[in-house]
Structures are given as C-alpha cells and as structure tokens.
Amino acid sequence: MASQQMLKFVTVERGMPEKREADVRREDFKEIYAEYADAKAKEQSSRCSQCGVPYCQTHCPLHNNIPDWLRLTAEGRLREAYEVSQATNTFPEICGRICPQDRLCEGNCVIEQSGHGTVTIGAVEKYITDTAWEEGWVLPIAPAQERTESVGIIGAGPGGLAAADVLRRAGVQVTVYDRYDRAGGLLTYGIPGFKLEKDVVMRRNKQLELGGITFELNCTVGEDISFEDIRARHDAVIIATGVYKSREIEAPGVGAQGLVRAIDFLTASNRKSFGDAVPEFDDGTLNAEGKRVVVIGGGDTAMDCVRTSVRQGATSVKCLYRRDRANMPGSQREVQNAEEEGVVFEWLSAPKGFVGDPVTGVMVQKMRLGAPDATGRQAPEVIEGADYVEEADIVIMALGFEPEDLPALWDQPELPVTRWGTIKAAFTTGETDLEGVYAVGDIVRGASLVVWAIRDGRDCAEAILQKLDAGAQIAAE
Template sequence: MGEDRKQLSPELKEQLRKAFNEEWRKELRKSIPAKERMKMSRQDMPQREPDVRNKDFKEVNQGLTKEAAVKEAMRCLDCANPQCVRGCPVGIDIPSFIKLIEKGEFSESARKIKETNSLPAVCGRVCPQETQCEELCNLKKATGVPVAIGNLERFVSDYEREGGKVHVPEISVSTGRKVAVIGSGPGGLTVAGELARKGHKVTVFEALHVPGGVLVYGIPEFRLPNDILNAEVDYLRKLGVEFRMNFVVGMTMTIEDLRKEGYDAFYIGTGAGLPNFMGIPGENLIGIYSANEYLTRVNLMRANQFPKYDTPVFLGKKAVVLGGGNVAMDSVRTAQRLGAEEATIVYRRSRKEMPARAEEVHHAEEEGIKFHFLTNPIRYFSDENNRVKAMECIQMELGEPDSSGRRRPIPIEGSEFIMEVDLVVVSIGNSPNPLIGKVTPGLKIGKWGNVEVDWNTMATSLDGVYAGGDIVRGGATVILAMGDARVAAREMHKYLSA
C-alpha cells in the first residue's frame, strides 16, 4: 500500500523552511509567546441542535466565524519542524495557510491551500483530520488538543466561495495534450484540476448524470451539501476541464477507442463501486439495501423528496444498518432523517474498532442513533410479501488481532436472538468496480479485483494509463484517493511532457 505517513520530500521541506523564515511569519510568531498560545482553548465548531437537525438534510456543522477562526489560528505554534504536513496525504503547507488566517488574509490562505488541494471545501468537511494532520500536530503532543486544522481549512474555502471571488490560478500555455479522466470522484477531480493547470486539455468521463462520484451519490448533504461540491466542480470548469456525463468508459467507449480519438493519457478513478454482501440466508429479501443503493436513492435521486421526485425509497420504522464505518454512519443518520422510529447500528466488533470518524459517531449518538456492538446477523425472516421483518443475530466476543490489527470477532455459541427490523442497510464495505478491468485488455488486475499500480508513480500495466483511489485500494477515504491522484498527476505530467 501507499505510504500514508510519508517523510516529506526535500522540495516540500525546503518550501516549508522558506515560508517559516519569511519576515512576517517571524513577527507573527513573536507577537504572541508560544506559552500564551498553548493556553488558548480550541474553538468549537458550531453545530445545529441534534433534535432539529436529525429531521432534515441541512448541514450539521455550521462553520467557524471569522473571529473564531483567527483565534483558532493563533493556537498554532508555527513550529520549525511542522509534523502536521506529514499527516496530510496531499502535502498541504498547513502552517502557511493557518498563519495567513491569523494575519486576517483569508483569500490568500485559500489560495495557499489550492496550490496543493483542488477541493478544500470538501476536505475541510470529510477528511479524518484527527487521524492525519491533527494527530501529528505538535500542540497535541504538548497539550493533548491539536489545532483544528480541518475546521480552518473549511473556513477559508467557505470564505472564498461565499465572497464570490474564487481565485482562478494562472493556467500554463496549452500543451496540446489530451487527458481522459475516468470517474469524477475526488481522485478524478484532483487529477483534472492538477493537469488542467499545467496546460493539458482534460475531459472527465462520468457514468452518472451528476459529477462528483461518491461525493454526490454517497456522502449525504448533511455532511457535504451539493452546493459546495458544485462550486468545486465549477472551479474546475473555469480551469478549462470538460465534463462528459452519462458516459461509461468500457461500455460507451473503451480506453483504446479514446486513444484513437486522440487522448494521450488516462486516469482510472472509478472507485469501489461494487457493494459487498454477507452472503447469509434471506439477504435478497425486499427491504434489504446495499449502502450504495440506499444512499444513491436519497442523495443522487432525491428519494427524500418523493413523490416530487420519482424515485422511491423504503422508509423503515425499525431501521438497522450493518457496519461501523463512515458509510454506515451516513446510512443510519439518513434513515433517522427519513423518519425511522428506531435507527440502529449493528456492528460485529466493539466501539473501539469502529472505523468511522469519532466526530461522525458522536454526531450519530447525539441524534439518537442506537448502537448494538459485538452483534452480527446470521439470517433474515420475511413477511408474506417477501419483505424483511426480522433478523436473527448472534453475540460476538473479541479474540486475537487479525491482519487489520483489530481484534477478531468470534461468535458466542447459543447467544442467538431475534431483532425486529423492516429496513436493513448492508454497509460492510465495497470492492473495486470490476467493469473497467473486464473490458480493458492488458490492464493488470490484482487478487481483490483492484487495478494494480506501481505505488511510486500510480502507473498501471498499460502505457499512459494511471489509476488511484478505491479502484486500487478497495474501500478507503476521499483524501487517500486525492493523495494518489496528486502522485498520478505529477507522473502523468512527466509522461505528457516527455
């Protein structure tokens, strides 16, 4: 796998060192002693009340105010050796953008982030900062409470967008080379932004009718409003990126067809579009969804506004979501918002092993979501219409750690019990979408159905074809996809310039 906590490259180290030694930074550092900074408390993210927000799809987090953002920025010690950057898969110059906030130069700060990240408003909302930049923050080591880097990233990108003055960076002279980006998820959008700025003609191909991939069909609006995403997509359009919707590469045209049409390089970012099921009896009953289907119906097709929109979704009274990841949290909170009397997470390990972000779990709890830990379904029962009405579960206990480092759940014999349910969402992960591999001769596919790449360059077995994100990793995160995409974009630029 790719190194998520890489040592900084010499260039980035040099860049950080230069920025650190700029005069204004020195003065800013002197203006408040580090001791004082360490005494300041972290600014809370304003949130909507749990029992109000759990009935609609409006955003939960409301964003920091200017004053709060500046105060939070003051907490940053502007370390000579900033560890936070090491935790960022795309290598944002974090101290620089934070110190620009402290100085009150919010637009400059937004530009600083955009040098390395084309989707800051998205990352500021959905990145697991607590296990990345914020985990390595030196202030965390000193006081236990890191700088709210994610909240600050969100603040400046919102400030720039809401001010209506989105800065479009200079685009290099056209190189005349054409790039096809397959899939418009976070990875695809990142590659598109990077290469468009370097003067390449980029077209993004998307199978669905709205750009954004998992950001639009997967992540609900209460975490990532569509307007935010649309603004990021508009930004890419301003950079000259073309979007072709309703185009399934592999079906509408193959990579070879596109090569004949004059495309010089390709990025496969088709994601983990194959839902995993458990394979237990009754899993095909009516009322049992994959998380992909459930969330797509609501987020993309707007089933929450049925019958104004034509696509329906089952409204469970007793909704159960299986799994402990972010997608499971999104699903269960969606069920709650659609009017479930009881929305419950059933997870086979304990709270500690849940892969979901702490913030999401916390939000879910506040909103009244129930949790059944150490519980696993073993079969389903149906009513006379083949609709799910109950689920037999078994209690689990934790044994030795498995390959993921988490303790393996083991069923406790004789602990079976029945749970009444009328809606089940299976959210136990996704596998790479097999479609592109099946129709692209010569593309090397790994044993998990993933596209195989050279991790240093993200190059696949085919000349000029690169890949990254979930199609390579299986189910991972938005920011890891973007990190892969940045490596791929760098290498694709080299390839196109050769």
C-alpha cells in the same frame, strides 16, 4: 509583532464551530456545524504552536502546509492563507468538511499530545476556502499556454477531478468521462448533505468546467464508448472509477425484500435532495420513513446510513457492528454525532441471517473479542447460545466496497489487476503496464479516503506532465 499572534494554546481553549442541536439538525440535511466568524477563526488558528517538525503536516496525505496557513489566518492574511492551502490541495473546502481529522492532522497535533486540545484544523481549512469563494478569489483555471496533448479521465470522483485540475492548469486538453449525470462521484451521490452540502460540490464542478475541462456525462465505458476508443482519442488515459461494487453477505434470508445496499440507499437520498425523480424512494423501497432500520457495518458509510435514516423519519435506527467501539473503523466523531441524534449501537453483534420476506428482522449472534487476527486486531468470536432477533422493516448493508471487474466490463483482458481485483499501478505515478494508461484512487487502493484519492490524482497528473514534456523534447530534437 506577528509572532505574538501565535502560541496561544496555553491561554486559549480549543473551540469547534457551534454544532446545531441534535433535535434541530435531525430534521434536515444541512451541515451540522455553523461557520466560524472571522474573529473565532483567528483565535483558534493562533493556538498553533508552529512546531519545527509539524506532525499535522506529516500525517496529512497531501502534506498540506498547515502551520503556515494557520499563521496567515491568525494574522488576518486570509487570501494568502487560501493560496497556501490551494497549492497542495485541489479541494480544501471539501477536505475541511469530510476528512477524518481526528485520525489524521488533528489526531497528531503536538499540543493535543501535550494535553491542551488540538487546533481545529479542519474547521479553519473550511473557513479559509469558503471565504475565498465568497470573496471571488477562486477563479476558473486559466492556463498560461495551451498544449496540444490531451488526457482522458474515466471517473469524475475526487481522484479524477484532482488530476484534471492539475493537467488543465498546465494547458493540457482534458476530457472526463463519467457514468452519472453529475460530476463528483461519491462526493455528489454517496456522502450525505449533512456532511457535505451539494452546492459546495456543484460549485467546484462549475469552476472546473469554466476552466476548460470537458465533461462527458451519462457515459458508461464499455457500453456508450469503448475503452479502446478512449485510448485512441487521447495521449494518456487515467482510470479513476472508484469502487462501487457492494460487499455481499452469505446468510439465510439474503435476497429478501427490504435488504438494501448502502450505495443505493444513499444515492436515492442524495438524488431526492437534487429534486430528481426517484421511484424507488417514492415507493418506500429506499426510504426509511416510518420504519425500524438496522444498518450492518461499522465504517463511515454505515454512519452515513444511520444518520440519513434518522433524517428520513425512521421510527428507530440501530447499527450492528461485530467488534467493540474502540475497534470501529469509522470516525469516532461521527459515532458521537449519530448517538446524539438517537442512533443505538449494538456492539459485538453480527448478522446470522434474516427473518421474513419482506424482511421483519435480523438474526443476531453476539460476539466477543478473541486473539488478534493477521492485522493485529482482536478477531471477533461467536458467543454460543446468545442469539436473538432484532426487529427491522429495512436492513441496510454497509459492509464496504469492492472493485468491479473492469477487464471483463471493458473487454480488456490485458488490463493488469491484483488478486483483490484492484488495478495494478505504480506507486506515486499510477502508471500501469498498458502504454499510456494510468490508474488512481480507490480502484488502485481499495476503498479509502477522499484525501488519498486527491493525492493520487495530483501525483499521477504530475507524472503524466513529465512524460509529455519528455516526449515533446524528443520530438523537438
């Protein structure tokens, strides 16, 4: 009987949750997809072919047991589906919303390859965990036994919080230090509400706090507390700061008023959604309302900026990217959403300089794709004589992020870093050359996906637990 619930991809078409109309959704910061109804979630889950070798699971950084929780959902066993999902993913309701499923699980779905349309894995994942919250199945962490050891975690983003969750469930005493006034890192202040509504993040933060995790917020390491003090307080320290330093551009006109960094623009917008006082938003510096906006960059941060600008009431929004659509690093789904909302993409276009102070335009040089570069991608080349000026009142630089100089900021010259400035840490464990110091997420990988930060945090926590257990065993002998 149970097997009859599955393998319906031949007769049942792929169906995403209903997407709000562009003219409606561009007026607010609410998530653009509606919730699945129970029957729809079961229907879409039943399309899973239950592969013997599930590529969706293989291509998920967390190796989530996707076929099993799809089957449980199709059979109406939602609480079991949630338990299976939660076993490998600390924040499934967040990954279900913001993971680029088109590049990971869904992009490698076997029935997608056979032409039947992928299973809507992300939407089902979101539905399962949202239902778990509504039904009261998501409970505060309650360790079976408390331990005396403690771990300090610097950074309350997804990597740090994932590590905190695993350690706390094992009874370890955990303190998370973060420079911001709310936990969540980029989940809170970087990602806009139309992709991840903030009550979803705050709800998870509260669950971690109720489970006994201590948060030291508004705490900047190197200013409010030294790195050495944190090491002295704890048996192990995890560095999970992420990468927040914006990549700069060298061109005539840089420094003009009206050129703003993506992280500043997005943070200001998210703070306004919390009701915070944001003077730079109120005075127009970080507000796109009534302005011609040009965003430079082609990643997901650039997509967040263009779609935020639309919602703030920009008169026009354009995105400059030096390669073509096929070579864009951001999610194609996000590009489509942005186009539906009125964003214009100027492909094969790169900034050459900026006009005016305050800025009135971007000097644009047109490009073509030439021979492949070292990564195998076709390198953009300038088309001589094809320059023009794109008018703009505000230019948002979304060129990516680099690590801050932590050895200097924290007065830790012995903290090992790579030539890119990321922390040098062991693969899977996150262990550094400093005794008891670990590092996870973007500060090790460079700017990457939330799901990889969660994976790193979980792996690192398990490695620390093994080390603590080994130390306890030696002490007992």
